Amino acid sequence: MQQRVDELHRLLHQYNYEYHVLDSPSVPDSEYDKLLHELIAIEEEYPDLKTSDSPTVRVGGTPLSAFEKVRHDTPMLSLGNAFNEADLRAFDKRVVEGVGQVDYMVELKIDGLAVSLKYEDGRLVQGLTRGDGTTGENITENIKTIYAVPLVIKEPLTFEVRGEAYMPRRSFINLNKEKEKNGEPLAANPRNAAAGSLRQLDSKLAAKRKLDIFLYSVNDLRELDVPSQSAALDKLDEIGFKTNHERRRCQNMDEVLDYIKYWTEERNNLSYDIDGIVIKVNDLSKQEELGFTARTPRWAIAYKFPAEEVITK
Numbered sequence: 012m013q014q015r016v017d018e019l020h021r022l023l024h025q026y027n028y029e030y031h032v033l034d035s036p037s038v039p040d041s042e043y044d045k046l047l048h049e050l051i052a053i054e055e056e057y058p059d060l061k062t063s064d065s066p067t068v069r070v071g072g073t074p075l076s077a078f079e080k081v082r083h084d085t086p087m088l089s090l091g092n093a094f095n096e097a098d099l100r101a102f103d104k105r106v107v108e109g110v111g112q113v114d115y116m117v118e119l120k121i122d123g124l125a126v127s128l129k130y131e132d133g134r135l136v137q138g139l140t141r142g143d144g145t146t147g148e149n150i151t152e153n154i155k156t157i158y159a160v161p162l163v164i165k166e167p168l169t170f171e172v173r174g175e176a177y178m179p180r181r182s183f184i185n186l187n188k189e190k191e192k193n194g195e196p197l198a199a200n201p202r203n204a205a206a207g208s209l210r211q212l213d214s215k216l217a218a219k220r221k222l223d224i225f226l227y228s229v230n231d232l233r234e235l236d237v238p239s240q241s242a243a244l245d246k247l248d249e250i251g252f253k254t255n256h257e258r259r260r261c262q263n264m265d266e267v268l269d270y271i272k273y274w275t276e277e278r279n280n281l282s283y284d285i286d287g288i289v290i291k292v293n294d295l296s297k298q299e300e301l302g303f304t305a306r307t308p309r310w311a312i313a314y315k316f317p318a319e320e321v322i323t324k
């Protein structure tokens with residue numbers, strides 16, 4: 012029976028990865044559901060065969076009475092903001108004065124909830140909200156219901172991965188249709204809906220909210236043994252994480268401005284909300300040279316789109 016359980020874990024993790032991370036399933040949903048229900052039945056009959064990384068945790072478990080507060084191993088920093096070209100040119104000037112010419116890793120700024128995922132020997136052991144940056148809430152059970160979060164990754168790494176959990180616009184529209192039908196107050200926007208979902212004490216409710224996630228950094232990049240932010244993101248892809256592929260390496264601030272101009276027009280065609288563009292010095296040793304202010308990295312800045320009524324289709 013243990014052999015069958017191991018085989019079901021292997022198949023379900025693989026199918027889940029293909030569907031929710033690669034967006035290219037190799038089997039129909041019915042096959043996934045059949046195997047998942049076989050595993051649920053085995054775990055009910057043989058409870059000691061159920062492990063914390065079993066694919067069956069996706070459906071949620073027993074409700075919590077409260078969220079435990081946990082200190083982050085390394086603080087989750089917030090980003091300084093830029094609102095116009097002058098701010099971006101000033102940022103670029105400070106960087107070049109500090110470390111000379113650099114290339115930038117430029118990423119969409121997902122409008123969700125910052126979370127930190129802790130892996131030990133390649134297995135998910137904890138999920139925390141950003142909280143105040145030093146201490147977060149333990150939302151592990153809810154994080155496990157996000158199918159794009161791998162419960163087991165392809166290398167036995169022990170590290171923390173940071174990312175943005177978010178609610179796709181389609182899920183947001185369906186959620187508000189449901190709320191309207193039940194006469195409940197509507198959620199204001201996908202970001203608030205995602206925050207509300209991850210703060211559900213009953214992870215069965217969080218599982219229903221169809222959240223998604225993009226991972227974008229590792230707390231101790233030396234763990235990944237990579238020279239740059241772009242190599243780090245490629246490595247996260249390789250070992251089973253979902254990263255945002257709209258990212259672009261820019262050789263200078265002019266290219267960054269082109270990228271920002273493009274997404275200022277294009278962003279309403281995305282299937283999720285973004286509230287800006289994140290610009291990071293790509294070379295990690297230059298990031299370390301630049302360091303941090305009290306609260307924010309000197310090697311990164313968030314360009315924020317002008318506040319406007321984002322049309323959530």
Ligand SMILES: NC(=O)n1nc(-c2ccco2)nc1N
Nearest residue numbers: 088118119120121175227289
């Ligand atoms: N929200 C978002 O998409 N972020 N946030 C960062 C970030 C925050 C601190 C360092 O990097 N990067 C991306 N893509």
